[in-house]
Amino acid sequence: MPSDSTQTASHWGVYHVRTDPGTGLLSADASPLDPHSSPLRHGLPEAVRDRSRIDRPHVREGWLRHRGASRADRGSEPFVPVDWDTALDLVTDALTDAKERLGNSSIYGGSYGWASAGRLHHAPSALKRFLGMFGGYVDKIGNHSFGAALAIAPYVLGRNDIGNLVVRWPELVAHTRLLVLFGGAASKNGQNDAGGAIGHETPDRFADARAAGMEVVCISPSRDDVPDGAQGADWIPIRPGTDVAMMLALAHTLVADGRADRAFLESACVGYPEFERYLTGADDGRPKDAAWASAICGVGAATIEGLARRMAGTRTLVNTSWSVQRADHGEQPIWATVALAAVLGQIGLPGGGFALGIGAVSGNSLPRPDGIPRPTLDLGTNPVTTAVPVGRVYEMLLNPGTDLPHDGGTIRLPEIEVVHSAGGNPFHHNLNLNRFVRAWQRPGTVIVHEPWWSPPARFADIVLPSTTTMERDDVAATEHSRYWVAMKQVIAPYAHSRHDLDVFSELADRLGFGHDYHGGRDQAAWLRHLYDRARATAVERGFDSPPDFEKFWAAGHHEFAMPDEERAPLLSDFRADPAGHPLGTPSGRIELVSDTIRGYALPDCPPHPSWLEPSEWLGGDVGAHPLHLLSGQPAHRLHSQLDNTAGSRASKVAGREPITLHPDDAAERGLSAGDVVRVFNDRGAFLAGVAVAEPGTVLRGVARMATGAWYDPAQPGVAGSLDKHGNPNVVTSDRGTSELGQCPAAQTCTVQVELCPDPPPVTAFDPPEILAAR
Structure with a gap:
């Protein structure tokens, strides 16, 4: 039986997915639009059918018994499967209770992460639109990618x-x-x-x-x-x-x-x-x-x-x-x-x-016309004005009511009763994970939308299973590209998973503002609406009119013409x-x-560029932690996305994220390639597999590893537990860059490394314990 090919896209490229009616997903092939298609594309078909997929809504056992109680057990308890009506009732009750008792400033919706590539099914946007119409939410400020640059550039x-x-x-x-x-x-x-x-x-x-x-x-x-x-x-x-x-x-x-x-x-x-x-x-x-x-x-x-x-x-x-x-x-x-x-x-x-x-x-840095509009879901307004730097979420959760210095002023940190998270992995991008675990266990309710039993799902009270890119229609349109690309549904949604936008639409219906949220549109109508609005904006900005939606969808993409004149140099x-x-x-x-x-008059940000000694560095007093740990972006996945696929797993050493050491640093500690080591400082410890750098490729005293390994504590839900899989953010510092930006400072981190002779098995990709449905 011949296979069918369907075009879709992700953050790492556009590709054509081949399927077979009898066997399902086959492969993801490169698009003609891409001269060097990323090998990451091979992981998504595998991830869609991975055994860690969440098949239906689940609720943490202790929370189900005692709404909002047993917070310290979050991350350690088993889950109970429930139907969608029950799950949405629980979400509605939790949000309504928090709003009535403490106000909308008790709801944190600063959901952070890359989510999916599509413009319609961008989970954080769908969430923030919903919470804004519900009366507002505490949002985030800045990002983990270039937050300090955002802070100082103005x-x-x-x-x-x-x-x-x-x-x-x-x-x-x-x-x-x-x-x-x-x-x-x-x-x-x-x-x-x-x-x-x-x-x-x-x-x-x-x-x-x-x-x-x-x-x-x-x-x-x-x-x-x-x-x-x-x-x-x-x-x-x-x-x-x-x-x-x-x-x-x-x-x-x-x-x-x-x-x-x-x-x-x-x-x-x-x-x-x-x-x-x-x-x-x-x-x-x-x-x-x-x-x-x-x-x-x-x-x-x-x-x-x-x-x-x-x-x-x-x-x-x-x-x-x-x-x-x-x-x-x-x-x-x-x-x-x-x-x-x-x-x-x-x-x-x-x-x-x-x-x-x-x-x-x-x-x-690729050439493209300036001003190409993007089909975008309107977030609406957020009546709550409080927002917290993304790198200081810990302080918000652990120290409500205190003042956080920021950008020449102060932020009074709110008391958070509900965390609503969609489209991200807080246990990847947040630092000092042992402190973060304690912070994450403070709110009364944590609601997470997630396709897989990844760390945020395992540390949730209510888990709502989301569809993946391959299970829905959407449009890709990055700000760095001259293309709009049709993302077409490849397969039916897994089990009882649902599109996040549909989930928020039903929640909005239950809370009385459904039509304001979804306008009576289904997925197809939303795509046409967003596309037509962006198409009209493109014409207003002087671009040749893109084709109507039906022609665009049939063609699979639209390319905006480059202007005749080169872009003027910056400034x-x-x-x-x-x-x-x-x-x-x-x-x-x-x-x-x-x-x-x-x-x-900030103590850590003078009025002109200055050398300020870091809190941890190889020129300072390293004490018992003489290696500088640099944790960068991975080559075999996107942040923590696709860590549960063969491409990422093949990059592991002894099943753990590799840590690359200078040959002399490895020899000094009696370590060889393939050993499992304990990497530690005063903030925590994790296990990693040793890779020894080629001579002349890394500075002595520097250890390098990628971020994104799924957090896998030996004692789930217990702050201070050894991470078995190799998440470097167990040991990174959560101090802000300065009182000006309060941005993440992951690269300022010193550690020690020692052999772990009898490492425990990795369980990062195993689903949690699931009890019988009630």
């Missing part, structure tokens, strides 16, 4: 559209002759894009730029951060958390050599004289020169001075990866990146200046006329010194 540049602060490939190829990558641009990160990675072109574009004469310098603790396509790039190993010191020394060398562009600094920046006094040590007696930086970052003074002179001698672009700012004082490397580029004086010139996050996601209009094209800062110029931040 003070420096008057904008925080971080995804647009990049240089696109045509300009890079044509004009950039030296690309300096702080934190690198690891190719694995370019597999994914929120909303659908349509074209994986980054390796080809790096190769094009190299062929055109662009030189690449990668400054990172690991050679693995040199991007594919940039063969022959210079690698400068640097001590983690010290990029700011090296940036300051590069700027100092330019000043000392008389190569600072004083005309640009005077016309386009404010505060440079004060910043220069800091660089030269005029005020504190400590010049931030190459010798000073060398002692901090471990890079030779001659190397720093030589790089500064290379940068001054050609068209140079300074790029800082998002990972660098996910650290203690993470606002500083972003500010210092802009300051270094300003001293060079090439901001606004083709191929010069600065960029934030080239290669961080697929497509963010080129501002450079040409700072007065006529002012920035959104108080001065209208680049603020190398911010009097606004000075007025906040």
Whole structure:
């Protein structure tokens, strides 16, 4: 019997899924739209039918017996299956009770995660639309990807559209002759894009730029951060958390050599004289020169001075990866990146200046027309104005009623009675998981929408089974792409799983605002509505009219035509006329010194870019934890998505997430490749499998591993329990980057590693205990 092929999409690409009426899903094949389809596509057909799928709603046994009681047992108790009517009644009662007793500010709906690629079935959006119409909810501020950049950029540049602060490939190829990558641009990160990675072109574009004469310098603790396509790039190993010191020394060398562009600094920046006094040590007696930086970052003074002179001698672009700012004082490397580029004086010139996050996601530097609208579910309004930084959820749950310093003010932390989560894995992106477990056990009710028995489902009170991408129709339209793509349902929903949008629609019906929420539309009507609205907006913005929905759906995609003119370089209009094209800062110029931040008098965010010693780093007192743990994005999955598939499992060592050690660090501890080790500090411990780095590929004292292994505590629900599977966030710190941003600082973390001679088995992918239905 012949197989059928259906087009759909995910965050890691567009592909065609072959099915057979007799055997079901067969494979996910590459799309002609994609020159380098990600191998991650092979995992989704497997995940759809994985044994960890949730077949029907479930309720935690203790919560079912004693509504809101036994909170400390959340994560450890078995579940009871219930029908959908019972589950939705329980959700309705929990939300109504919290609203009536404590108000809507007792409901946390700041659901965070990549969810699915489609624009309609984006679970956090469906949730927030619902809770907003219910009377409101406490939301989140910022993100885990580039939160510190979001926090500081408005003070420096008057904008925080971080995804647009990049240089696109045509300009890079044509004009950039030296690309300096702080934190690198690891190719694995370019597999994914929120909303659908349509074209994986980054390796080809790096190769094009190299062929055109662009030189690449990668400054990172690991050679693995040199991007594919940039063969022959210079690698400068640097001590983690010290990029700011090296940036300051590069700027100092330019000043000392008389190569600072004083005309640009005077016309386009404010505060440079004060910043220069800091660089030269005029005020504190400590010049931030190459010798000073060398002692901090471990890079030779001659190397720093030589790089500064290379940068001054050609068209140079300074790029800082998002990972660098996910650290203690993470606002500083972003500010210092802009300051270094300003001293060079090439901001606004083709191929010069600065960029934030080239290669961080697929497509963010690809050419595309600006202003393409996206079919988007309207979130409506949120009557509750309280929002909490995404990296400080712990404080909200553990310390209600206290004040959290943030962005020059304070946030009075609310008392949360209900957490409603959809489309994310809080036990992946939150840090210091032992403290997070205690925080997650504080609310009276936790409601989770999830397709699999992943950690958030296992730590829920009410579990509502969601469909996956392959079980529904949708439209993919990422902000980094020139395509709209039809995502067509491949198979029927698994067991009794339901679309999140349908679940919220029924909940809204029960609570009396159903028509306001869903407008009487089913999935098909919603898709046409969102598409037609975006199509009209596209015409208003000057694009040729996309086809009507039926033609688009039949064709499978629509590609927006590229404009005849190339996009102007970032800040080129501002450079040409700072007065006529002012920035959104108080001065209208680049603020190398911010009097606004000075007025906040923050102890951990000075008024100009500064070197501040991290709380944990290899240059400090490491004590019993002498290895710096860097936890980056995985190559074999997207964050924690697809960890339960063969591709991710094949990357494990002894069934655990691998930790890569320098050969000397492994030998010093008597460790060999394949050993299981206990990785620990004062915050907790987890098990990992040892991988030994090739000589000359990682800085000694640095341990590297990927995030996203499903949290698998030896004693479920018990804070402080050993994680058996290798989730690095068991040991990362949950302190904020600073009182300005209060953003996640996962990369500031030191640990010790020791052999685990008799490791317990991994149970991360086993369903929890299920009791008989009542």
